[in-house]
Amino acid sequence: MNTQEIMDMDQKFVMQTYGRQKLALSHGKGAEVWDVEGNSYLDCFAGVAVNNLGHAHPKVTLAICHQAQRMIHCSNIYYTQEQAELAQLLTQISPHDKVFLANSGAEANEGAIKLARKYTGKGEIIATDNSFHGRTLATVTATGQEKYKTPFQPLPDGFKHVPYGEISALAQAITENTAAIILEPIQGEGGVIMPPEGYLKDVENLCRQKDVLLILDEVQTGFGRTGEMFASQHEGIQPDITTVAKAMGGGYPIAALMANTRIAEAFNPGDHGSTFGGNPLGCAAAKAAIEVLLDENLVSKSKEMGNYLQKKLEELKSKYSFIQEIRGCGLLIGIELTIDCADVVKKACEKGVLVNCTAGKVIRLAPPLIINMTQVDKVVNVLDEVFAEMS
Template sequence: METTKQMKALDERFYMPAFSREIAIVKGEGSKVWDADGKEYIDCVAGIAVCSTGHCHPDVVKAICDQARQLIHCSNLYYVPHQGDLAKKIVEVTGLHKAFFSNSGAEATDGALKLARVRTGKKKFVAFTHGFHGRTIGSLAVTHKPGIREPFEPLGLPVTFVDYGDLEGVKKAVDSDTAGIIVEPIQGEAGVIIPPDSFFKGIREICDKTGALMIVDEVQTGMGRTGKWMAIQHTKVSPDIITMAKGIASGFPMGALAAREGLEFKKSEHGSTFAGGPLACAAGVATLNVIEKILPEVAVKGERFRKGLAKFNPRVRGLMIGISVGDRCPEIQKKCAEQGVLVNCAADGNLRLVPPLVITDAEIDRVVKVLNGALG
């Protein structure tokens, strides 16, 4: 097996330097990972909220291996094994009408924007400050962060950005040519920012009055992350379109969108060679079956984190946790890693924890102890 030094040397020579990284992860099991030098960590990054069932959950591994022995790819020119089963499950957990698959969250966003345009006949979108929806040209257009968006402008979509939580700003931004309002129920990349439920009820009312579609980005918050299948379900608001990815297939690259009745792609309006392939759908079905069993435990585990970190005023919804630490964030992240706990810095000096949903009480207590030491 390669050492960290060897992996780093190859990376520096042959891979474009788009990422900042130091640790080389080579093995994972449950909520733990090991680096190339054998050091063990409790993983509260989980591939950025991706490894929902933990690393290498046996049910997911079996589903992928069993399917790989039968058929790896056939394209969407044919009916795909497990695709209908997973679409049915997505419809059931979202409460919407039909699903469509993609290879990532960014692609799911692009699909949602296309669907909103083609079904409404309108062109404009409203998005929010500090929101993050992906890095493709389409998803980047509705992503606020100037540092990653502006170098690639013009992006081709007319988008108005409004302060997150500002309903009056939304009312002013929406006009007769607004196709959709895209919003995260919790802003994850911004540092786990949770607005009041009234914000989403207000957006729903604005959409109902104007004919714009309410698009909810559940790429990071969905799949049980917050204690419900979708974070928007905490608000009792039903959107027109939901996008998903990250935790949907336990690390196998996959995304999805679901839409209410009356909103669907017609033949040739959208497509993908790889999306919703046999391996991805097998992993997705297995993942959702595991999450269904452990979903009632997520809120309880979140409260254990909240109590253990209470002195630092954490923002907690299920197993999505943010703590404002300011300029100390990189230092705290490094201290935690030295003590065998992986956390990461989101935007604006916010520490973020999104551990696997299978994290144990003992592991939570260990993480809390390390964090209290690093923060204190």
């Protein structure tokens, strides 16, 4: 089928919940993807920070094929070696020692909220304005953006919001009924918003003082995206619960909430569960994906390439007055414009580079961590051409 035929069929049969580009992708390899017409693109968005290893990484593909031949799924009422091994690996790379496996970022956050409430026996969750934590009813309520939740009222009780980056607002919001604070270490969907230096450490200290749990939502920032395995490591903080998803399975949908035994033990059999969570296929994919991340030193490459890309983008900033700010960390970068960025996305796509627009005026770049210098140069050259056409 060609692009138009696919679009027509989609519009007829798929609920129209996505504002899509007029592009039908068929396959990818490394940092490149192809559309059904045979055109290639440099993927600078990596499926919303999912394809950290690029597309079709041979080790992940092999692990999936091998596992699919043995067993795709079995119930969580049985043990599997794949689940136990993945959980062990997650504890080795994170500051936690117990894991619950889920299927999506929203589900991991739901689980984290349930765990915090069960452990503390308290109900209130404090989140931040402009945050994004998912689309289920509890996570959309935690999300600090009205547009995502207004049509879906009534929303669950027990959530309140404070400005991101303001420690005094957080301190004032805590009450004796507060179970946890949920935060993104960098607000991704909200426009790649970096908190002020020291904020996360201050939040950690505040949580300790007030006996409140800190849930760090690393769904977007985890697995090397920001130049550390987890963004919490930039300030050396120790969250009580970390949630991860996106890049975890090398493209395969799998997620986790991770905690320390003291807190994790609040969950007893029957308290939480998922039919598909931690299925052998997902676990095999995630174990392979994390091993590739470690074997190929992709976390330090993310830092190195991220610094290079940010430096090149700063050069563009000095050329175009409508570039307000370049910010980010590792390979999660935002280019804030004073103009609407939808046209930039469209024009960059026509020139063979896929980028994303978030929060209306921010170009979000989140390429695979395997991106090389030549490819980074191509991204910057294409953006340069697009910006030149727009000025």
